[in-house]
Amino acid sequence: MGLEFGVEVFQNEYLPQGAGQVDAIVTVTAGGTGAPGREVEPAAAAEVVVIDTSGSMDYPPTKLAAAKRATAAAVDALRDGVRFAVVAGTDTARVVYPNGPGMEVAGPATRAAAKKAVNRLHADGGTAMGQWLLLADRLFAGQDAELRHAILLTDGENQHETPERLTEVLEHVAGGFTCDCRGVGTNWRVAELRRISEALLGSVDIVADPADLAEDFRSMAVAAMGKAVADVSLRLWTPEHAEVRFLKQAAPTLVDLTGWRVESAPRVGDYPTGAWAAGESRDYHLCVRVRPAGVGDRMLASRVSLVDPAGAVLGQGRVLAVWTDDVALSTRINAEVAQHTGQAELASAIREGLEARRAGDAERATARLGRAVRLAHETGNTDTARLLAGVVEVQDAPTGTVRLRRQVADADEMTLDTRSTVTRRIGRA
Amino acid sequence: MTMDSGLRDSCPECAAPVAPQDRFCEACGRNLRVQRTPVGGPVTARCACGGAEFDGEGFCARCGRARVAVRDRVEFVLPGVAGVSDRGRRRQRNEDSMAFGRVRGRGVAVVVCDGVASSERAEQASQTAVDTAVDVLLTGLQSGADAEAATADAVTAANGAVARLARPEAAEVAPSCTFVSAVVTDDSATVGWVGDSRAYLVAGTGAARLTTDDTWAAQLVAEGVLTEEEALTDRRAHVLSRWLGADAGAVEPQSVTFMVETPGLLVLCSDGLWNYVPEPEDLLAVLPRGVPPVEVARGLVDVALEAGGHDNITVVVIQLRGGNGS
Ligand SMILES: [Zn+2]
Ligand SMILES: [Zn+2]
Numbered sequence: 001m002g003l004e005f006g007v008e009v010f011q012n013e014y015l016p017q018g019a020g021q022v023d024a025i026v027t028v029t030a031g032g033t034g035a036p037g038r039e040v041e042p043a044a045a046a047e048v049v050v051i052d053t054s055g056s057m058d059y060p061p062t063k064l065a066a067a068k069r070a071t072a073a074a075v076d077a078l079r080d081g082v083r084f085a086v087v088a089g090t091d092t093a094r095v096v097y098p099n100g101p102g103m104e105v106a107g108p109a110t111r112a113a114a115k116k117a118v119n120r121l122h123a124d125g126g127t128a129m130g131q132w133l134l135l136a137d138r139l140f141a142g143q144d145a146e147l148r149h150a151i152l153l154t155d156g157e158n159q160h161e162t163p164e165r166l167t168e169v170l171e172h173v174a175g176g177f178t179c180d181c182r183g184v185g186t187n188w189r190v191a192e193l194r195r196i197s198e199a200l201l202g203s204v205d206i207v208a209d210p211a212d213l214a215e216d217f218r219s220m221a222v223a224a225m226g227k228a229v230a231d232v233s234l235r236l237w238t239p240e241h242a243e244v245r246f247l248k249q250a251a252p253t254l255v256d257l258t259g260w261r262v263e264s265a266p267r268v269g270d271y272p273t274g275a276w277a278a279g280e281s282r283d284y285h286l287c288v289r290v291r292p293a294g295v296g297d298r299m300l301a302s303r304v305s306l307v308d309p310a311g312a313v314l315g316q317g318r319v320l321a322v323w324t325d326d327v328a329l330s331t332r333i334n335a336e337v338a339q340h341t342g343q344a345e346l347a348s349a350i351r352e353g354l355e356a357r358r359a360g361d362a363e364r365a366t367a368r369l370g371r372a373v374r375l376a377h378e379t380g381n382t383d384t385a386r387l388l389a390g391v392v393e394v395q396d397a398p399t400g401t402v403r404l405r406r407q408v409a410d411a412d413e414m415t416l417d418t419r420s421t422v423t424r425r426i427g428r429a
Numbered sequence: 430m431t432m433d434s435g436l437r438d439s440c441p442e443c444a445a446p447v448a449p450q451d452r453f454c455e456a457c458g459r460n461l462r463v464q465r466t467p468v469g470g471p472v473t474a475r476c477a478c479g480g481a482e483f484d485g486e487g488f489c490a491r492c493g494r495a496r497v498a499v500r501d502r503v504e505f506v507l508p509g510v511a512g513v514s515d516r517g518r519r520r521q522r523n524e525d526s527m528a529f530g531r532v533r534g535r536g537v538a539v540v541v542c543d544g545v546a547s548s549e550r551a552e553q554a555s556q557t558a559v560d561t562a563v564d565v566l567l568t569g570l571q572s573g574a575d576a577e578a579a580t581a582d583a584v585t586a587a588n589g590a591v592a593r594l595a596r597p598e599a600a601e602v603a604p605s606c607t608f609v610s611a612v613v614t615d616d617s618a619t620v621g622w623v624g625d626s627r628a629y630l631v632a633g634t635g636a637a638r639l640t641t642d643d644t645w646a647a648q649l650v651a652e653g654v655l656t657e658e659e660a661l662t663d664r665r666a667h668v669l670s671r672w673l674g675a676d677a678g679a680v681e682p683q684s685v686t687f688m689v690e691t692p693g694l695l696v697l698c699s700d701g702l703w704n705y706v707p708e709p710e711d712l713l714a715v716l717p718r719g720v721p722p723v724e725v726a727r728g729l730v731d732v733a734l735e736a737g738g739h740d741n742i743t744v745v746v747i748q749l750r751g752g753n754g755s
Contacts, residue, residue: 298495300486
C-alpha cells in the first residue's frame with residue numbers, strides 16, 4: 001500500500017542581512033484522489049467506541065439513549081472485516097462487546113450482537129478517562145491492524161483520576177491509536193478533552209444537543225474507514241546550528257506538534273501526523289531559526305519529508321533562506337504565512353478571553369475577545385465570527401470594539417472554545 | 430569482476446578498483462565509459478562551513494548552504510582535452526560556459542557558449558546550453574550517431590532549454606547565448622556553431638578558421654558591402670544575427686566535418702579571445718608549442734588578459750591524434 005504525498009511550500013525565502021527566522025506554510029496532500037485506476041485500497045482497520053456510562057449520563061436520560069443510538073450508527077458505518085469493540089467507561093472500564101477476549105470482525109451478525117449489548121447498558125458510576133484509554137490501548141495492542149481509531153464520548157469532568165495520572169496514561173498510549181473526542185451537554189471540560197484529542201492526533205468537538213450525536217458518530221466512523229495509510233510522520237531535516245522553533249498543524253485545525261518531536265538521526269526529527277485518507281490535505285506552519293549567512297547566500301533551512309513507519313519517504317519539499325540587501329524582496333509578506341499566523345493569534349485570543357471571562361476579569365476579557373473579533377474579521381473566519389457574536393456584542397468588527405454579553409449560554413461559550421482551533425485556508429488559485 | 434587484470438584502474442567517483450573492460454563501477458554504479466565536466470558548472474569542493482558532503486540538489490549536508498559556483502576562473506582537464514574560462518578584467522561576471530566529455534574508445538565532445546551580455550541571467554543561459562548540448566553529443570558518441578545530426582539535435586535541445594529560462598513578461602531580455610561545438614573521433618571532427626564563438630584548426634605550421642560568425646557585420650562582408658577591415662570596427666561587428674534563446678525561434682547550426690589525417694589541435698573559443706587574435710595566423714603566432722592542451726589554453730587566455738581582457742575569455746583545446754590514433 002502506498003500513497004504518494006504532494007508537498008508544497010509557501011514562504012518568502014528572502015531575509016534581510018543578519019535575520020535568522022524562517023517561516024513557511026507546508027501544504028501536504030495525500031495522493032490518490034480516486035482517479036480511475038488509481039483508487040487506493042483501504043488499509044486493515046480496527047475501531048473501538050468508548051462511551052461514558054457514568055451516572056450523569058442519565059440526567060437527562062436522553063443522553064444515554066442518544067449515546068446508544070450514536071454507537072449503533074458508528075458500528076453500522078464499519079466496513080465488513082474491520083475489527084471492532086465497544087467499551088463502557090465509568091471510574092473503571094469494561095468491554096461491552098464482544099463477550100470474549102479481543103475484538104470481533106464486523107459483519108451483519110456481529111453488528112447486530114454489538115448493538116444488542118449496547119442497548120442493555122445503564123448509567124452508574126464515576127469518570128476516569130485514563131482507565132478507558134488504557135483498556136482501548138490493550139484492545140488495539142492485540143490487533144495487527146494498520147489503522148487504529150477510537151471514538152471517545154463523555155458528558156463530564158475527569159473526576160475520579162488526577163490530572164497527573166491522565167498525563168501518564170496519555171504518554172503511555174500516544175502512538176498506539178488515534179482518537180476523536182466528543183463532549184455531550186455542557187458539563188465537561190473543553191481543555192481536558194482537547195488534551196486527549198491532541199495527544200492522540202484526533203479532533204475534539206461539542207455536541208450540545210444529544211439528538212445530533214448519531215450523525216456525528218456515523219461521520220467519524222466513515223472518515224476513519226476512509227483512511228488509507230496510518231502512522232505517517234513528518235520528518236524535518238534542519239542544518240547545523242538551526243532550531244525548530246515550532247511545528248504546528250495550521251489547517252484544518254490548529255495543533256501544536258512541537259513537543260512531539262522524536263530525534264531520528266542527527267539534525268533530523270520526526271513528528272507524528274496520524275492517518276491519512278486519499279486526497280486529504282493539511283497545512284503545517286514551520287518556524288525554523290537558522291544561523292544567518294551572508295548576503296547572496298542560499299540555504300536549505302529545512303527539508304520536509306513525509307515518511308511511513310518503515311522510514312520510506314512518501315513525499316518531500318524544501319524550505320529555503322536567501323539573504324538579500326534588497327529591501328523590496330525581504331519585506332514581502334507571504335499571504336499563507338500571514339493567514340495562518342493571524343488564525344493562530346485568533347485562537348489564543350479566544351482562549352485567553354474566555355479564561356479571563358471565567359476568572360471575572362472583564363477588562364482583559366473585553367480586550368482579548370475584541371482582538372479576536374477583529375482577527376476573525378481580517379482572516380475571513382466567518383464561522384468563528386458568528387460564534388464570537390454569541391459571547392460578545394460586536395459594535396465594530398474592523399476595530400474589534402465589543403461589549404461582553406451579560407447572559408451567555410454555556411453551550412455557546414463551549415462551542416466557541418472548542419472550535420477556536422478550526423482554521424480556514426485562504427483561497428488559492 | 431575479473432581479478433587477473435594487470436591494467437587495474439580506479440573509479441573516478443569512489444576510487445573502487447575497476448578493470449579496463451568494465452562499463453560501470455561495481456561499487457557505485459558510475460558509467461566508466463563516459464567522463465565529463467561537472468553538470469551545472471564549476472562548484473566548490475568544500476562548503477564555507479568545511480563540509481564536503483552535498484545532497485542531490487547541491488545543499489551542504491551539514492549547514493544547508495547551497496554550493497556556490499566559482500566561475501571567475503575555471504579550468505577543466507580530461508585526457509586529450511582541456512579548457513580554461515576566465516572572467517577577464519572588465520566584466521562583473523563570467524557569462525561564458527564550457528562543458529566537455531569523453532567516451533572511452535569513441536571520442537570527445539566539447540561545447541562552448543557565450544552568454545549574451547544584454548540578456549538577463551546570461552551565465553545561466555550559457556551553462557544550461559553547454560550542459561544540455563554536451564549530454565546530447567555524448568549520447569550520440571556512445572550510440573555511434575552521425576555527428577552532424579547529433580550536433581543539430583544538441584542545438585535544438587540547448588535552444589529549447591535556454592528558451593525555457595525566459596520570463597514571458599520580459600521577452601526583450603530573454604536569456605540567450607552563442608554556441609560552438611566539436612565532436613572528435615580518431616579520424617574525423619565535426620564543428621557546429623550558432624553566433625560568433627569560433628573554432629580554429631592548428632596543424633603543423635598552418636592554421637585555419639573553421640567557423641563564420643553569425644553577425645550582421647560578417648553577413649555584410651559576405652555580401653560584399655563591407656571589407657574585413659571595415660567589419661572589425663563597424664558598430665555591427667558584434668551584433669549577432671543568430672543565437673540561442675526564447676527570441677531565437679527554431680535554430681539550426683552551421684556545421685563542417687573534416688577528416689583528421691595528421692596530429693594537431695582544435696581550438697574552440699569565445700570572442701573574448703579572438704577579438705585579440707582574429708586571423709588564424711595571429712593565433713598561430715601566440716600559440717604555445719610543445720605543451721599539453723591545458724597549457725595551450727592557459728597561454729591563450731593569458732594573451733587575451735594581457736591585451737586588456739575586455740570580455741570573458743573561454744578557450745578549449747582538443748588534441749587531434751590523426752589517423753588511427755596513437
Ligand atoms: Zn565507483
Ligand atoms: Zn556547509
